[in-house]
Amino acid sequence: MAPMTPAEKRAEAKAEYDAFLAACPSHRLLDRISDKWVTLILAALGSDGSHRFGADCAGGPRSLRYSELFRLLAGVSQKMLTQTLRSLERDGLVTRTVVPTVPVTVSYELTELGLSLHQMMRGLKTWAETHMDDVFANRETYDTRVS
Numbered sequence: 001m002a003p004m005t006p007a008e009k010r011a012e013a014k015a016e017y018d019a020f021l022a023a024c025p026s027h028r029l030l031d032r033i034s035d036k037w038v039t040l041i042l043a044a045l046g047s048d049g050s051h052r053f054g055a056d057c058a059g060g061p062r063s064l065r066y067s068e069l070f071r072l073l074a075g076v077s078q079k080m081l082t083q084t085l086r087s088l089e090r091d092g093l094v095t096r097t098v099v100p101t102v103p104v105t106v107s108y109e110l111t112e113l114g115l116s117l118h119q120m121m122r123g124l125k126t127w128a129e130t131h132m133d134d135v136f137a138n139r140e141t142y143d144t145r146v147s
Helices: 006-014 026-033 036-045 066-072 078-090 112-146
Strands: 094-099 105-110
Touching (some): 026 036, 036 066, 066 078, 066 105, 078 094, 078 105
C-alpha cells in the first residue's frame, strides 16, 4: 500500500472530526475562536464603521489599520492584540498587509474563511449586548437564592 499524501491524511482526518471527542483537533480551534478578542476583532473587521456611533455592525467587511483596531478594542493590550492577530493570520482568518510608508502602515482584513465566521461572531456580539440586562437580573436572582 502506497503512503498517503498530506492532503489524503487531512481528508481522512476531516471525515473523523467530532468536537465531542476529546482527541478531536477542533478543540483547539474552538478554544481560539471563542476568545473575546477574536470575537471582537472579527466583528470589527466585518463592519462598516457604524459601531463607533452605537449602531449595529452593519455593512460589508473592511480593512483596519492596527492602530484603529487598538483604539476600537477598549481594554486590549498591544501584546494581546498582536498575539491574537498573529493567531488569526496563522489560521487563515485574516490577512496582514504592510504598506511601506513612513511610518509603516499595517492593516488587517478578513479572508474568505474569516468572512465565513464573521456573521456568527457579529451575532454573538449583538446577542451579548442585547441580553446583558437579562443576564445581570438572572445573576442577581441566583445570588439571592444561593446566599
